[in-house]
Amino acid sequence: MTDVTINSEPTAGDSATSSCCGSCGTGAAAAPQAEAANRAVFEVTGMTCGHCVSSVTAELKKIAGVTEVAVDLATGKVTVDSTAPLNDTDVAAAIDEAGYDLTARLEG
Numbered sequence: 001m002t003d004v005t006i007n008s009e010p011t012a013g014d015s016a017t018s019s020c021c022g023s024c025g026t027g028a029a030a031a032p033q034a035e036a037a038n039r040a041v042f043e044v045t046g047m048t049c050g051h052c053v054s055s056v057t058a059e060l061k062k063i064a065g066v067t068e069v070a071v072d073l074a075t076g077k078v079t080v081d082s083t084a085p086l087n088d089t090d091v092a093a094a095i096d097e098a099g100y101d102l103t104a105r106l107e108g
Contacts, residue, residue: 040086040108042078046100047071059094077106 044056053071060069060080068081078095080086092102 038082038085038108040080040082040091041106042080042091042095043103043106044071044076044078044095044100045103047073047076049073052098052100055098056095056100059098060091063090063094076103 047053047056050073053073056071056078057069060066060078063082063086065083066080066086067083068079070079072078080091086108088102088105091105095102
């Protein structure tokens, strides 16, 4: 068996403010991600709480190529980043499956 020592002290060249990958939930914030190749913003009605946000997010993330979903509950705006252009029919079906209504595509 090999002994492993983990040094938590910074070494030469390390910076106390260096960027962390963010996956552990500790340390410095990860660097901002590059903007997705495709971004679309939709207006969704009927959302009133955090559960609504979770439902819409989960259904949209099932669409192939979707990389990120951000829901603004106050405005009803849903921003979807994806690797390819989104099909409005797929987005409407996902939002409908979550129990809400796609009102309009605002951007993208």
